[in-house]
Amino acid sequence: MAEAIHRLDAAFTKAVSAKDSQGLVSAFYALDAVLMPPNQPAIVGREGIRAALQGMMDAGVTGLKLETIEVGSAGDLAWERGKYTLSISPPGGTPIQDVGKSLVVFRRQPNGSWRAIVDMYSSDQPAQ
Template structure:
């Protein structure tokens, strides 16, 4: 066998391997729209405004974690439910969100945005809290985007 024919056989073999490898690459999914990714936070704000802590908690995955400002992490839907129940009982209301940016890759996504909410202080005054948030999202088995990790911070320092 000549060197030339050995190179042709080797080239044909490499071409078949590359073709076979390409057949095993999963089809890339179309990225989620900003509308789809930001729906979680719109549903969440509506739930808090309706004083429905269960609906608010259902915006999160079972094993999600919250990182509230100046507080310990809150992990798991049951603890997230209690956290938002406490926020509702403490007077969180008039919650609104505004998406700034989103992105996704397959079943994982993210959203950043701004929030605003009214909070009643123990003396009955209403304080407007404004800030920014980041959500890491995943598409659940029903095709709905839920938060796996949420973090936010206020524009102003906490009230004394």
């Protein structure tokens, strides 16, 4: 299970670098997944998640590094607690990095694969 989650993370970061929101969503998220970004309402379902992630990519996201702190499981559910570093180069703006934390809950699918059902993250930067 932990190895499968690490493979999902690698595919996620690769898709972000390639700006492939469709590939990212279909490989990482379950059909009924919920994305819980900071300071926004929850986004339910793959299409909404895809649109939100594409918006981030269009805003200048150039890379993502994920670091796993903890992985655990119970039956058909698993979780991953981690850190992220997001590189952003906004068009016409100054490049920045955002560092934060994440918690993802995965569910084993009928075919034995794992997909995220809840993805929540928040920045470590102070509120402005």
